[in-house]
Structure formats: structure tokens, C-alpha cells
Amino acid sequence: MRQFLKTFALGVGEAFWPRRDKSGTTQIVPQSSVSGRALTAVISIMSFLACLTAGMVYMVNQSANAWYNDIASEVTVQVSPIDGEDTEQRLRAVTRILKRQVGIVRVQPYSLAESAALLEPWLGAGDTLSALPVPRLIAIEIDRNSPPDLSAIRQKLAARFKGVLLDDHRRWQAQIQSLTRSVALAGLGILLLVATATVAVIVSAARSAMASNHEIVEVLHFVGAHRKFIASEFERHFLALGIRSGLLGALGAGFMFFFAPIAIQLLGGGSVTASEIKQLVGSAELDFTGYSLLGLIVIAVAAICMFTSSYWVDRILNTEGTIANPNTSPDGGFSLSSRKAKSDSLSNSVSRDFVVKGIGVVFKAAVIASLVFGLGFVLFSSTINVSSTAQVTQADGIVVLTGGKSRINEGVRLLAAGKAKSLLISGVHAQTSIRQLSKLVPGARPLFNCCIDLGRAAHDTIGNAHETRSWARQKGYHSLIIVTSAYHMPRSMAEFRSIMPHIKLVPFAIESPNVKIDSWWSDTGTARLLFSEYMKYLPALTKLGFSKVTNLFAR
Amino acid sequence: MIRFENVSMLYSRGPEVLKNVNFHLPPGSFHFLTGASGAGKTTLLRLLFMSLFPTNGDIFLFQKNLSQVPAEQRAGLRRRIGIVFQDFRLLDHMTTWENVALPLRVMGRRESEYKEDVTELLKWVGLGNRIHAYPHILSGGEKQRAAIARAVIGKPELLLADEPTGNVDPRMARRLLRLFIELNHLGTSVVIATHDHDLVKQYNAPRLVLADGTLQVRS
Numbered sequence: 026m027r028q029f030l031k032t033f034a035l036g037v038g039e040a041f042w043p044r045r046d047k048s049g050t051t052q053i054v055p056q057s058s059v060s061g062r063a064l065t066a067v068i069s070i071m072s073f074l075a076c077l078t079a080g081m082v083y084m085v086n087q088s089a090n091a092w093y094n095d096i097a098s099e100v101t102v103q104v105s106p107i108d109g110e111d112t113e114q115r116l117r118a119v120t121r122i123l124k125r126q127v128g129i130v131r132v133q134p135y136s137l138a139e140s141a142a143l144l145e146p147w148l149g150a151g152d153t154l155s156a157l158p159v160p161r162l163i164a165i166e167i168d169r170n171s172p173p174d175l176s177a178i179r180q181k182l183a184a185r186f187k188g189v190l191l192d193d194h195r196r197w198q199a200q201i202q203s204l205t206r207s208v209a210l211a212g213l214g215i216l217l218l219v220a221t222a223t224v225a226v227i228v229s230a231a232r233s234a235m236a237s238n239h240e241i242v243e244v245l246h247f248v249g250a251h252r253k254f255i256a257s258e259f260e261r262h263f264l265a266l267g268i269r270s271g272l273l274g275a276l277g278a279g280f281m282f283f284f285a286p287i288a289i290q291l292l293g294g295g296s297v298t299a300s301e302i303k304q305l306v307g308s309a310e311l312d313f314t315g316y317s318l319l320g321l322i323v324i325a326v327a328a329i330c331m332f333t334s335s336y337w338v339d340r341i342l343n344t345e346g347t348i349a350n351p352n353t354s355p356d357g358g359f360s361l362s363s364r365k366a367k368s369d370s371l372s373n374s375v376s377r378d379f380v381v382k383g384i385g386v387v388f389k390a391a392v393i394a395s396l397v398f399g400l401g402f403v404l405f406s407s408t409i410n411v412s413s414t415a416q417v418t419q420a421d422g423i424v425v426l427t428g429g430k431s432r433i434n435e436g437v438r439l440l441a442a443g444k445a446k447s448l449l450i451s452g453v454h455a456q457t458s459i460r461q462l463s464k465l466v467p468g469a470r471p472l473f474n475c476c477i478d479l480g481r482a483a484h485d486t487i488g489n490a491h492e493t494r495s496w497a498r499q500k501g502y503h504s505l506i507i508v509t510s511a512y513h514m515p516r517s518m519a520e521f522r523s524i525m526p527h528i529k530l531v532p533f534a535i536e537s538p539n540v541k542i543d544s545w546w547s548d549t550g551t552a553r554l555l556f557s558e559y560m561k562y563l564p565a566l567t568k569l570g571f572s573k574v575t576n577l578f579a580r
Numbered sequence: 581m582i583r584f585e586n587v588s589m590l591y592s593r594g595p596e597v598l599k600n601v602n603f604h605l606p607p608g609s610f611h612f613l614t615g616a617s618g619a620g621k622t623t624l625l626r627l628l629f630m631s632l633f634p635t636n637g638d639i640f641l642f643q644k645n646l647s648q649v650p651a652e653q654r655a656g657l658r659r660r661i662g663i664v665f666q667d668f669r670l671l672d673h674m675t676t677w678e679n680v681a682l683p684l685r686v687m688g689r690r691e692s693e694y695k696e697d698v699t700e701l702l703k704w705v706g707l708g709n710r711i712h713a714y715p716h717i718l719s720g721g722e723k724q725r726a727a728i729a730r731a732v733i734g735k736p737e738l739l740l741a742d743e744p745t746g747n748v749d750p751r752m753a754r755r756l757l758r759l760f761i762e763l764n765h766l767g768t769s770v771v772i773a774t775h776d777h778d779l780v781k782q783y784n785a786p787r788l789v790l791a792d793g794t795l796q797v798r799s
């Protein structure tokens with residue numbers, strides 16, 4: 026232990042004040058043979074990469090958790106307008122009751138203007154909104170440490186009011202939780218790969234440095250130096266090397282993290298705001314724990330360097346006198362039989378080759394996978410196109426997937442043009458009525474009465490597909506026109522095709538505002554949207570592939 | 581001091597160098613070790629300082645069976661042995677002086693204690709003006725003398741020298757031999773492996789003769 030502390034102190038000292046030996050005597054092991062520039066550079070670069078990865082993974086995890094916690098601690102209450110009653114007054118009454126409940130930190134009713142702002146992306150700005158009976162929202166922040174009994178509150182509200190709905194975002198919570206979990210898992214995987222590569226590189230670099238000092242180890246031992254003495258001479262140099270290179274790498278990474286937010290703002294040139302970045306990757310700043318993580322990596326790198334050198338001193342000393350005497354010392358620890366020594370070193374080099382090859386294969390696979398992934402994204406983006414009405418052939422029915430504000434308009438226009446017999450609006454909110462919807466499309470009231478059905482069961486694209494299938498079955502339709510935004514079309518088609526392989530589907534992709542399909546690479550918002558869509562498209566595509574294969578066998 | 585009992589040595593990819601060798605050397609003795617090139621002189625010395633271990637038989641040194649000395653005790657035994665390697669094995673990054681002082685330094689002795697001794701010994705072997713030179717600029721003979729100085733600086737109980745005069749002129753060879761003899765008078769056992777018949781003739785000491793894997797002791 027004392028020996029270790031001494032080595033440690035010497036190593037740390039040497040890391041910061043290199044080549045300062047008392048009385049000017051030459052070091053027993055020349056420091057220059059250990060801390061060559063190439064070696065320092067290699068270890069610094071690997072430490073830098075490890076620090077960068079660890080910091081990034083930590084940051085993404087942090088923001089994902091914060092996001093989840095935000096969602097989990099928020100509950101909203103919807104107050105739907107009821108004919109003949111003063112919505113404003115009901116809002117106040119509900120707010121009052123909520124404020125009296127235990128476990129609620131904050132109750133904030135949204136004003137009409139605020140509600141309108143929330144709905145703007147779907148319904149557009151302007152006066153149309155004031156004419157619509159928009160449900161009003163109350164945001165509630167619950168005390169995460171002693172949460173209230175939400176079902177009791179829900180019952181209480183239901184007993185006193187009509188058209189008041191408490192939404193605890195449970196469905197979103199589950200989805201976001203699985204999302205944050207997969208983000209964390211992916212990050213951990215990447216971190217593991219980088220850590221493995223870092224350890225492998227450092228170990229092999231330290232090993233080759235030790236190999237060039239083989240002669241020194243042997244001579245020292247022949248003139249009577251103890252193993253510990255030799256090891257500590259090397260360990261302190263390698264510790265110093267590890268600390269210096271590790272710090273260099275960590276400082277580089279820390280510098281990146283510290284200046285990343287500023288750099289992003291400068292490079293973004295106004296198209297990306299700091300708050301957008303914050304939403305996507307979190308604060309892009311490391312907190313104290315994050316920076317300590319980098320410190321931990323420095324310690325790990327220094328320890329790896331030190332232990333590798335110690336290990337190789339042992340290896341060199343133990344291969345002394347491997348010619349053996351099996352008769353006189355059958356169990357002597359150091360005197361291996363020559364055959365065993367040979368096979369040992371053989372199997373050792375075989376297993377080392379195996380590891381090296383394994384790392385190579387994993388690396389190549391990772392490169393190929395990311396190439397395919399990237400290429401796939403480019404292909405995906407290039408297939409997204411807006412359809413023209415002329416392309417749309419006649420079909421039995423039209424299905425509009427809710428989401429974009431012009432989708433319903435376009436669907437109704439196709440219906441009016443006689444492209445199909447009837448129309449299904451899939452994914453309508455539980456409280457939206459035909460009357461409210463018909464106001465969105467001026468002059469279409471008669472169509473709504475005869476030929477438009479509302480589907481309220483769907484919450485997402487998969488739900489849309491199921492809802493559509495039962496609607497088509499009920500109506501006996503064999504061909505459908507699918508109306509949705511262009512970027513959403515590939516995934517919708519994949520989902521629809523995988524559950525209704527015998528129905529002819531005609532895509533009608535429409536433009537959406539703020540989405541610049543033709544120049545997605547220059548618009549961050551669009552690129553981000555397309556990327557997240559791509560990530561959802563891949564599983565849908567896989568599902569489609571599976572269903573095609575199973576259909577093949579079912580036949 | 582040294583006892584070989586049925587020692588055989590077979591290199592894993594080479595000849596059987598020693599076949600059933602038995603001999604005993606008392607403390608304070610002086611021996612030449614001779615034999616043709618390739619007879620196994622270096623091998624025998626390496627067995628003595630635990631750089632090799634025999635395929636068969638036992639070697640006793642300082643009353644210890646070398647095959648059973650734990651690895652961590654080897655350094656302790658080697659401190660009692662001075663070794664002159666046939667190929668010198670000086671450390672290139674150290675000056676002549678530092679190379680010679682190395683055994684004392686690894687023992688943990690203070691530099692002030694041995695400073696004078698090292699310089700004096702270097703003068704004695706004729707390296708007084710090469711004290712600060714590095715090995716790669718020394719001549720073969722100068723390296724050899726530095727290696728000898730390193731072997732004797734710690735006043736070992738046993739001195740093993742492999743061709744210690746192979747690279748020096750006859751006058752220097754006589755001088756070095758005197759050094760070994762003086763050391764022997766002070767109590768050190770000495771084994772000198774050599775081809776040099778002149779050297780052997782100059783001092784009346786028993787010879788260990790290696791031939792065909794067997795060893796004979798001749799007075």
C-alpha cells in the first residue's frame with residue numbers, strides 16, 4: 026500500500042511536472058521511452074472520444090428524463106362547451122375545486138386566446154376559432170412526492186359537471202417512457218463500443234511501449250531489482266502518461282461541451298434557436314455530474330495505463346527461464362513445462378487474434394449498418410412527394426387521417442369531385458362533433474350528412490389502419506384513396522398494406538405548411554421531422570415485410 | 581556454495597547441452613569454465629543465476645534449490661551474485677558511471693555512500709575518462725570493462741563472468757584477472773567462462789571442462 030501511494034504520488038507529480046528529477050540523476054526507466062508523442066496522441070484521442078460519447082449519452086439521458094418527468098407531473102382537465110351554459114363560469118368552478126385538492130401544486134386555466142394559440146397548428150390562425158366551440162384547458166402540476174388520487178378527482182368532477190374530462194397523459198407516459206428507455210439503451214450500447222475500443226487501443230499502445238523496454242526490465246532484474254521496484258518505475262511513468270493524455274482528451278471534450286451551445290447558435294445562423302436545440306438534445310450543456318463523469322474517465326484511463334504496464338512487467342519477468350524442470354518442481358509456479366509454455370503463448374495469440382478480428386468485424390458491421398441507415402434515409406426523403414388530383418384514380422372510399430389541417434379539406438374536395446362513394450375521417454377526437462368538423466369545410470354540410478363517417482377509435486397510424494379496415498369491411502369496399510400529409514404517407518401505406526393486403530390503396534399525399542420537402546436538408550425543422558418519421562417508418566416497413574411473408578405461407 | 585545434481589539441460593528447440601552433470605564448488609573457490617564454442621558455458625552460467633532452469637536435476641546455490649526459489653526471492657539471491665554478460669547488457673540511456681552504480685541504486689543505497697567507490701573502480705578498470713559517456717559510443721573493450729565493474733561493485737559472494745576478456749588486449753586482460761583474484765581473496769567465489777588459454781595459464785586454478793554435454797573438473 027505504501028509502495029502504491031509512493032508510485033501514485035510520483036506518477037501524479039510527473040504528470041504535471043515532467044522531467045524534474047532531484048539531483049539530476051538519470052531515471053532508471055527513461056520517461057521518454059514511455060511518453061512518446063505518438064503514444065500520448067493516441068491515448069489522448071481515445072480519451073477524447075470516450076469523454077465525448079459519455080458526455081453526450083449522459084446529456085441525452087438527462088433531457089429524456091426531464092422530459093418524461095415533465096409529462097408525468099402534468100395533468101390536464103378539458104372543459105368542453107355545452108350549449109346554453111357559460112363555459113367561462115364552469116372553467117372557474119372546476120379550477121376552484123381543483124385548487125382545493127391535496128397533492129396539487131399548481132392549477133392554471135388557459136384563457137381563450139391561449140387555447141387558440143395551442144390549436145393554431147391544426148386549425149390555423151384567425152377568427153374561425155372564436156366561432157368554434159373550442160374545449161378549454163386547465164393545466165395541473167401535481168406534487169410528485171405525494172401525488173393526488175387522480176381517479177377520485179376524476180369521479181368528483183364527473184359527478185358535478187358534464188363534459189369535463191381529466192387527462193393524465195398516461196398513454197403518452199408509457200410511450201415516452203419506452204422512448205427514453207430505448208434512447209438510454211442505445212446510448213449505453215454506443216458507450217460500450219467506444220469504451221471497448223478505448224481500452225483495446227490503450228492496452229495495445231501501452232503494451233508496445235513496454236515491449237521496447239524489455240531489455241531494461243531484464244537487466245534490472247539481473248542486477249537484483251525486485252519486481253515491485255521495477256513495476257513501480259514503469260507504473261509511475263505510465264500513470265503520468267495516462268493522467269496527461271486522459272486530461273488532454275477530457276479537457277478537449279469539456280471544451281466542446283462548454284462551447285457547444287454557443288457554436289450551435291453561431292452555426293445555426295438563425296434557422297435554429299437555442300430553445301429548439303434544448304428541446305431536441307437537452308440543454309447541450311453538461312452539469313456538474315456530467316463533468317465529473319469526464320474526470321472519472323481520466324482516472325480510468327490512467328488506471329488502465331498503469332495496470333497494463335504492471336501486467337507486462339510481470340509477463341516479462343515470468344517468461345524468464347521458461348525452460349522447465351517437470352521432475353523436481355512439478356508444482357513450482359514459475360517453471361512451466363516448455364510444451365505448456367508454448368501452447369499457452371500459442372492459445373494466447375490465437376485468442377488475441379480472435380479478439381482483434383472480432384473487433385474488426387464489429388467495426389465493419391457498424392460502418393456498413395450506418396451507411397445503409399444513412400442511405401435509406403436519403404432514399405426515404407426522396408420518395409416523399411405531393412400527389413396531384415389527376416393522378417388519383419377512382420375508388421370505393423376515401424380515408425382521411427387526421428393531423429394536418431388541410432387533410433380534411435382535400436378529402437372532402439376529392440369526395441365532391443366524385444372520386445369515391447364515401448369518406449372516413451379516421452382519428453377524430455372523442456369530443457369533436459360532425460357539426461364542428463363541417464364548419465372547417467365551408468359548404469360541405471350536405472356531404473357530411475350523407476357520405477362522411479367519423480372514426481373515433483384511432484390514436485395513431487396503426488389505429489387508423491385498424492379503424493379503416495373495419496370501415497371498409499362494413500361497407501364492402503375493395504379500393505381506398507388514402508389522404509394524408511406527404512411525409513406521413515410512406516408509413517401510412519406500410520401500416521395499411523400490412524393489415525389489408527387485399528384492398529387496393531391509392532395514396533393522395535398533400536403538402537403541409539412549414540414542411541419543405543424539396544429542401545429538407547437546409548431546413549432543420551423539416552429534417553428533424555423527416556428523421557423521426559423515418560425512424561417510425563422502419564418498424565412499419567419491417568412489419569409489412571413480415572406480413573407479406575406470412576401471407577405467402579398462408580396461401 | 582554451488583552443487584549440481586544430475587543436471588540435464590535441453591533447449592526446447594535445440595541440442596541437449598548438459599547431460600547428467602554433477603559437481604560441487606566450495607565457498608571461496610576460483611574456477612575457470614572452458615569448452616569449445618557452443619559447448620554450453622553460457623548455458624551453465626545462466627542456470628546459476630536463474631535465467632534458465634534445468635530440464636532435469638537440481639542446482640543448489642547458497643544452500644537453496646534454485647528450482648524451488650519463489651520468483652519474488654530471485655532478486656534477493658541475485659544481489660549476492662555479480663554477473664558479467666558475454667554481450668555486456670548495459671543500459672543505453674545511462675552513462676557508464678550510472679550503469680556501474682545501478683546494482684547499488686536498486687538496492688536502495690544512497691548515492692553519497694557509493695559515489696567515490698564507483699568512480700575509483702572505474703579508474704581502476706581504465707575508464708576514468710569515460711565516466712560520463714553513454715554505452716553506444718564505447719568500444720567493445722570499454723563496454724566489457726564497464727560490465728565487469730557493474731558486476732563487482734556490490735562485492736558479491738559469487739562472481740560469474742562470461743568471456744570477460746574477450747574484447748581486451750592481453751595487458752588489460754591480466755589487469756582484469758588481477759581484479760578477480762583480489763576479489764577472490766576477499767572471499768568471493770569466482771567462475772570465469774573463457775576460451776582464452778593464455779588467461780587460464782596465468783593463474784593456477786582448477787578448470788571445469790565442458791565437452792559433449794559432460795563436465796570434468798581438472799586441477
Ligand SMILES: Nc1ncnc2c1ncn2[C@@H]1O[C@H](COP(=O)(O)OP(=O)(O)OP(=O)(O)O)[C@@H](O)[C@H]1O
Pocket residue numbers: 591592593594595597615616617618619620621622623624666
Ligand atoms: N535459447 C536457446 N535456444 C536453443 N538453443 C540454444 C539457446 N541458447 C543456446 N542454445 C544452443 O545451446 C548450445 C550451447 O550454447 P551456449 O551459449 O551455452 O554455448 P557457449 O559454450 O557459451 O558458446 P560460446 O563459447 O560461443 O559463447 C549452442 O549449440 C547453442 O546454439
Ligand SMILES: [Mg+2]
Pocket residue numbers: 621622623666742
Ligand atoms: Mg557463451
